[in-house]
Amino acid sequence: MSTDSEIIQRSLGQPRAFAELFDRHSRTVGGYAARRLGPDAGEDILSETFLVAFARRKSFDTSWDSALPWLYGIASRLIRKHRAREAKHFRSSVESAQREEHISHGDLETTIARLDAEISTRELAPRIAALSAKDRETLLLYAWGDLTYEEVAVALGVPVGTVRSRMNRIRTRLDPARAITRERVVNEKEGAVDGRFRASA
Known part of the structure; x- marks a missing residue:
């Protein structure tokens, strides 16, 4: 199995190869974004993250086999633009937890x-x-x-x-x-x- 680094390097000459990276990490990155901002905004962040990653793939540090920290970094920077939405989503999560009858x-x-x-x-x-x-x-x-x-x-x-x-x-x-x-x-x-x-x- 190819490492993320190998996929990114291959995508420099074969752009379609980058789709392998999306297939490998989209669920993880999308899930993280959805937890931070909610499902709808999470999908937007996921799309933007991979668009930015594709555009900046030449800057990826190939000494890392996994691109996941790099992708999380991109997603985190995009999420920062939605701080008000994140705060609202977090408050909603807190209120939901408080309504539960049995709290661990x-x-x-x-x-x-x-x-x-x-x-x-x-x-x-x-x-x-x-x-x-x-x-x-x-x-x-x-x-x-x-x-x-x-x-x-x-x-x-x-x-x-x-x-x-x-x-x-x-x-x-x-x-x-x-x-x-x-x-x-x-x-x-x-x-x-x-x-x-x-x-x-």
Whole structure:
């Protein structure tokens, strides 16, 4: 199977080859955009993301096999233009969660892992909504995009140290009453260390 990098390089001479990248990642990128802005706007963001990616494919860093962080970065920049809509969609998600009869009050690890269930606790959702735009974007790329710290850094065009700093700040703001420790997850391929949430006993 071709890597994303190989597909993009091939598309420089054979533009139609770029469709393989769309087939491979459209559902993931579209799902992320829909969670941020709602289904209708999500489809628009998806289309725009791949139009921009196609136009800028020469700038793709071919040292990365996966184009997903790059695509998330493009989508995130497009989503920033719709901050008011995102805020409205997020408030709607919070209100929906508050109307549920049975709300799960799991630990932070479980809550973040289930952000794709449209925010599962009453207490945490308003705190996420209150995060700065940069912190919220960092968290959602990590939680909804399922990216590593290194991939979030690529998506946002910031140093990985900045991502770590933001995530530490987010951890404190989301759950200040509990002691949080970092579970170190080793990326065996790269030998990199990534931070994952684990609530201490």
